[in-house]
Amino acid sequence: MTAGDLAQQGGHEQPLTELDHPGGDTIVAHNHAADGPFTTRQLLRLDHALRIANTETGLTFSVYIGEFETPARNFAEKLHGQIEHAELAVLIAVSPNQRKLEIITGNEARKRISDRDAKLAGLSMAAAFAGGDLAGGVVAGIDQLASHAGRA
Secondary structure, rough: HHHHHHOOOOOOOOOEEEOOOOOOOEOOOOOOOHHOOHHHHHHHHHHHHHHHHHHHHOOOEEEEEEEOOOOOOHHHHHHOOOOOOOOEOOOEEEEOOEEEEEEEEOOHHHOOOOOOHHHHHHHHHHHHOOOOOOOHHHHHHHHHHHHOOOOO
């Protein structure tokens, strides 16, 4: 996951994990849970979901939680472009305060995850977010997108 490289620290923006390099193995973020919207347990769930999705699909799943610049889609596409091997990457970008969600897939990932699949995952995530479950919604979205992508 490359959220550690994409999300800015401070405020409500929080890296979920940190990497030695984008697209590499995830490690649990340290001492960030108090700064952001997630507990340590939720961060562990998110990290686990990302590891499984990356391993099973051969794609790189990333999550960004924080404020978006406008226009939101362009901002999310810019973040996606920073991921190593972006053509194989799937970015879930969420701005809870702005009530925005963007799912960006690279060219190769898009061959395995259709726009319809991404919209269905987005609807599932939005329903969880509306119920106050940010972490659960993101985990559900990762799982749905990975299921649609299939095995590597």
